[in-house]
Amino acid sequence: MFNIYQWNAIKYVWSRSKGWLFASILFSIINGFLPFANLWVAMSLIDAVANYFQAQNADPVPVFLLLAGQFILSLVSSLCSHIKQYMDSRVEAKLGYEVQQTILKKTASVPILYYDSPDFHNHVNRVSGDGARLLAPLRTFFSLVEMVLSMGSYLTFLIVIHWSLVVVSLLTAIPIFLIQTKYGKKRYYLLKQQTPVAREAGYYSSLLKDRDTAKEIRLFNLESFFLQKWAMKHLQSMKETLLLERRQHTANIGLDALTGLFYVGIATVIIWLASQTRLSVGGFISIVQAIQGAQGVLSRISGLLASTYEENLYLKDYYTLLAFEDPELKDYKRDKECPNPIQQIILEDVSFRYYGGGEEILKNIHLKISANQKIAIVGENGSGKTTLIKCLIGLYSVTKGRVLIDGININEITKQSLNQQIAVIFQDFVRYLLNVSENIGVGDAERMTHRDEIVQAARQSGVDRFVRQLPQGYDTQLGRTFADGEDLSGGQWQRVALGRALFRNSQIVILDEPTAALDPIAEMELFKQFQKLAENKIAIFISHRMAAAKVADQIIVMKEGQIAEMGTHEELMELEQEYYRMYQSQAQWYTSDESSEKAVAAWTN
Numbered sequence: 361m362f363n364i365y366q367w368n369a370i371k372y373v374w375s376r377s378k379g380w381l382f383a384s385i386l387f388s389i390i391n392g393f394l395p396f397a398n399l400w401v402a403m404s405l406i407d408a409v410a411n412y413f414q415a416q417n418a419d420p421v422p423v424f425l426l427l428a429g430q431f432i433l434s435l436v437s438s439l440c441s442h443i444k445q446y447m448d449s450r451v452e453a454k455l456g457y458e459v460q461q462t463i464l465k466k467t468a469s470v471p472i473l474y475y476d477s478p479d480f481h482n483h484v485n486r487v488s489g490d491g492a493r494l495l496a497p498l499r500t501f502f503s504l505v506e507m508v509l510s511m512g513s514y515l516t517f518l519i520v521i522h523w524s525l526v527v528v529s530l531l532t533a534i535p536i537f538l539i540q541t542k543y544g545k546k547r548y549y550l551l552k553q554q555t556p557v558a559r560e561a562g563y564y565s566s567l568l569k570d571r572d573t574a575k576e577i578r579l580f581n582l583e584s585f586f587l588q589k590w591a592m593k594h595l596q597s598m599k600e601t602l603l604l605e606r607r608q609h610t611a612n613i614g615l616d617a618l619t620g621l622f623y624v625g626i627a628t629v630i631i632w633l634a635s636q637t638r639l640s641v642g643g644f645i646s647i648v649q650a651i652q653g654a655q656g657v658l659s660r661i662s663g664l665l666a667s668t669y670e671e672n673l674y675l676k677d678y679y680t681l682l683a684f685e686d687p688e689l690k691d692y693k694r695d696k697e698c699p700n701p702i703q704q705i706i707l708e709d710v711s712f713r714y715y716g717g718g719e720e721i722l723k724n725i726h727l728k729i730s731a732n733q734k735i736a737i738v739g740e741n742g743s744g745k746t747t748l749i750k751c752l753i754g755l756y757s758v759t760k761g762r763v764l765i766d767g768i769n770i771n772e773i774t775k776q777s778l779n780q781q782i783a784v785i786f787q788d789f790v791r792y793l794l795n796v797s798e799n800i801g802v803g804d805a806e807r808m809t810h811r812d813e814i815v816q817a818a819r820q821s822g823v824d825r826f827v828r829q830l831p832q833g834y835d836t837q838l839g840r841t842f843a844d845g846e847d848l849s850g851g852q853w854q855r856v857a858l859g860r861a862l863f864r865n866s867q868i869v870i871l872d873e874p875t876a877a878l879d880p881i882a883e884m885e886l887f888k889q890f891q892k893l894a895e896n897k898i899a900i901f902i903s904h905r906m907a908a909a910k911v912a913d914q915i916i917v918m919k920e921g922q923i924a925e926m927g928t929h930e931e932l933m934e935l936e937q938e939y940y941r942m943y944q945s946q947a948q949w950y951t952s953d954e955s956s957e958k959a960v961a962a963w964t965n
């Protein structure tokens with residue numbers, strides 16, 4: 361009856377809200393029997409009233425008793441429905457919160473390789489709505505129980521009067537049931553099919569709304585280009601939905617006509633019954649109500665069944681999302697601590713390809729990094745420098761070979777202890793819309809309140825200099841999105857990011873071209889100074905500027921996913937190959953009159 365996803369949801373709801381479950385069962389049973397009681401009381405009441413008016417000196421007490429019965433029934437019905445609604449809302453709010461939290465935790469911790477998968481984004485997109493939908497299978501089940509009991513009530517009432525009434529009422533309801541179920545299924549497939557289109561439309565609309573894209577959109581006059589793209593996708597999904605709606609409504613018109621015809625049939629049967637038996641007025645009205653009620657119930661059952669297709673989609677997406685794990689890591693226990701201090705990192709015949717196949721981006725890399733070494737990675741665009749870093753720090757697990765930290769496979773080290781030893785600033789580092797102090801403090805959230813150390817990191821990275829000019833110093837909100845926010849220049853943001861990396865007490869510090877906004881000489885001096893600051897750490901920096909690389913103990917030259925050359929500046933210059941060629945092509949940048957002292961002064965003052 362239930363599939364695996366529905367069972368999982370039921371088990372979860374059972375573990376979290378047993379009280380709600382029992383109450384729901386109770387209310388479903390009461391609600392299921394209420395129609396029978398209502399019909400019976402209504403019929404008796406009408407007959408009693410008719411009798412009271414017709415008979416002389418009739419006793420009014422039965423009328424009042426039946427009125428009291430009707431009042432009690434409506435009170436019970438109202439009580440049940442409102443208590444149930446409140447309990448539902450409470451459980452929905454509680455589970456909705458928990459489910460959203462689980463989804464956020466999962467999306468923030470899922471192996472980063474899935475961020476390259478459109479399928480993953482489709483899943484996230486589909487589940488990030490209302491988390492309380494986990495309750496859906498149970499709610500549907502209880503509603504079905506209630507509907508079946510109600511149906512039983514109506515049919516029992518009808519069969520007591522005449523069996524043909526049951527046949528007629530079922531006959532009229534079955535076509536409605538079939539058509540609604542069919543369109544429920546179609547809606548489910550449409551929803552699934554539309555997710556990628558809706559995501560694309562969402563992307564184009566975000567380009568038109570976001571602050572980060574606002575400049576370029578205006579300067580390149582891209583408004584109508586993206587508006588058109590958005591309109592195309594939006595209209596595509598709108599058209600599909602409307603087409604389905606149109607078909608459904610057309611079918612409904614046919615259904616209504618059919619239902620009308622059936623009513624004629626029903627009326628004929630009732631009139632025939634009235635002529636054959638002594639059907640009371642109350643009996644006549646109640647039969648009509650019972651038939652309409654039975655049809656309503658069947659229509660609601662078909663609606664419920666149709667919605668289960670949609671609910672199933674949600675549950676399947678939710679549980680599939682929770683099961684996303686790195687396939688390369690499934691054989692590892694991840695129970696070792698990261699060595700401290702780290703003596704050596706070795707990349708042993710490492711190859712790597714991104715999610716979804718494609719060609720190998722890293723090919724047979726062999727590399728040894730020792731404690732306190734300062735490494736520069738250079739190479740043309742797309743040669744694999746950033747990818748090498750991502751594999752070296754375990755952000756992506758390698759497809760072939762091993763990354764070893766003091767002999768331990770990186771895949772066996774707990775994420776927590778590994779990440780604690782790494783500070784990276786990528787090219788696209790994050791500009792948090794927090795204050796200056798927090799922007800540096802997130803480098804080590806546990807020490808976020810250590811203002812002295814934050815200020816020290818800010819001094820080392822050159823942040824302190826401009827922070828003094830901000831209205832609230834370290835407490836100044838950065839970014840213009842929130843109230844009283846101050847924006848920084850590209851270079852100033854880079855210094856903030858650098859401060860963040862320095863604030864982290866890690867053994868490995870990596871800078872992936874975070875200094876692109878600095879001029880070549882300032883960048884070279886920054887690297888020199890950075891070498892000193894990272895004296896007892898492994899420091900790796902990626903740069904397109906050869907003179908900056910010059911100061912490293914070891915320079916790695918990447919080419920087409922492989923290490924083409926490796927050695928000190930002098931060794932590589934002597935080789936007169938790739939590095940030599942790149943260095944020579946940039947040599948004139950560094951013959952400027954500007955002295956390096958001047959650059960250092962500019963950096964540290």
Ligand SMILES: Nc1ncnc2c1ncn2[C@@H]1O[C@H](COP(=O)(O)OP(=O)(O)OP(=O)(O)O)[C@@H](O)[C@H]1O
Pocket residue numbers: 476714715721739740741742743744745746747748
């Ligand atoms: N997430 C990804 N999925 C698929 N391919 C990717 C992904 N990221 C990078 N690549 C590909 O991997 C190759 C190497 O990219 P990488 O970013 O490592 O180069 P890089 O040397 O750092 O380049 P740059 O100097 O331009 O920053 C490129 O061909 C790129 O297209």
